[in-house]
Amino acid sequence: MKIKVNHLMKNNKSLMIACDQGLEHGPTDFNLKNIDPNYILDIALEGRFNAVILQSGIAEKYYHEAYRDVPLVAKLNGKTNLGRGSPVSKQICSVDRAIKLGATAVGYTAYPGSANEANNFAEFGKIVEQAHDYGIPAILWSYPRGETIRNDLTTDILAHAARIGLELGADFIKIKYNHDPEAFKWVVKNAGRARVLTAGGSKVDSHDFIRSSEEIMKTGATGIAVGRNIWQADKPFALAHALREIIFRNKQSSEVLPYLDNEKAN
Ligand code: FBP
Numbered sequence: 001m002k003i004k005v006n007h008l009m010k011n012n013k014s015l016m017i018a019c020d021q022g023l024e025h026g027p028t029d030f031n032l033k034n035i036d037p038n039y040i041l042d043i044a045l046e047g048r049f050n051a052v053i054l055q056s057g058i059a060e061k062y063y064h065e066a067y068r069d070v071p072l073v074a075k076l077n078g079k080t081n082l083g084r085g086s087p088v089s090k091q092i093c094s095v096d097r098a099i100k101l102g103a104t105a106v107g108y109t110a111y112p113g114s115a116n117e118a119n120n121f122a123e124f125g126k127i128v129e130q131a132h133d134y135g136i137p138a139i140l141w142s143y144p145r146g147e148t149i150r151n152d153l154t155t156d157i158l159a160h161a162a163r164i165g166l167e168l169g170a171d172f173i174k175i176k177y178n179h180d181p182e183a184f185k186w187v188v189k190n191a192g193r194a195r196v197l198t199a200g201g202s203k204v205d206s207h208d209f210i211r212s213s214e215e216i217m218k219t220g221a222t223g224i225a226v227g228r229n230i231w232q233a234d235k236p237f238a239l240a241h242a243l244r245e246i247i248f249r250n251k252q253s254s255e256v257l258p259y260l261d262n263e264k265a266n
Pocket of ligand 1: 019021024143199200201202225226227228
């Protein structure tokens with residue numbers, strides 16, 4: 001069965017927007033504007049993102065006809081940050097349900113190194129099997145975490161996270177970026193034919209975010225899957241425009257940074 005991946009990319013590159021932080025972090029990430037999923041879906045559509053990443057509940061209530069031009073990645077597991085200890089994130093939505101909600105790809109977070117690693121791998125293994133039976137891609141958020149992992153941003157740990165995704169059958173692997181472009185090239189190599197997307201992280205200055213996105217795209221990564229840095233930004237559309245130019249047109253950050261100053265706040 002051929003796995004369809006091209007709808008999540010343009011010229012083999014990708015810019016995705018994530019909105020699953022309400023579950024993961026709680027409403028502290030939001031303000032009166034972006035607490036509304038429609039606000040984020042509007043950014044996804046008008047900012048011409050290659051996919052929007054949602055939990056099933058939000059997909060069911062908000063991912064309506066008007067947004068269907070933006071492919072849906074349904075996130076199949078999730079956890080909060082309310083508990084203590086090793087992260088446990090179990091599957092809460094099936095591949096079948098995701099497809100009924102309009103998803104054309106599914107996502108799952110594994111925490112290699114955590115007490116729950118084996119369960120994560122077993123669940124994701126089944127998800128890959130089911131998704132691939134339907135010909136749709138599976139995206140693994142590969143976030144090493146647990147008592148023995150003091151620093152999840154070392155090259156070895158990130159390279160391992162990438163390799164895990166490849167070996168478990170992920171089509172895209174979402175990992176964190178360590179701001180070391182030379183070392184990150186090795187991380188990307190470890191993903192083999194699976195494609196690497198980097199996570200956005202908590203909000204930083206938009207100029208810095210553009211600069212690090214330019215850096216990331218030079219490491220061989222396929223793109224970025226960003227949340228807070230877009231929908232917490234003052235000018236999300238201008239920022240999306242600048243990122244598109246960097247990701248799809250190989251522009252330099254110095255060429256696109258002026259967009260942030262010139263385009264009206266939106
Ligand atoms: P951001 O760009 O906002 O960091 O989102 C990326 C993401 O992977 C989300 O999909 C997820 O909710 C969040 O980060 C989880 O991050 P963490 O486990 O580090 O709190």
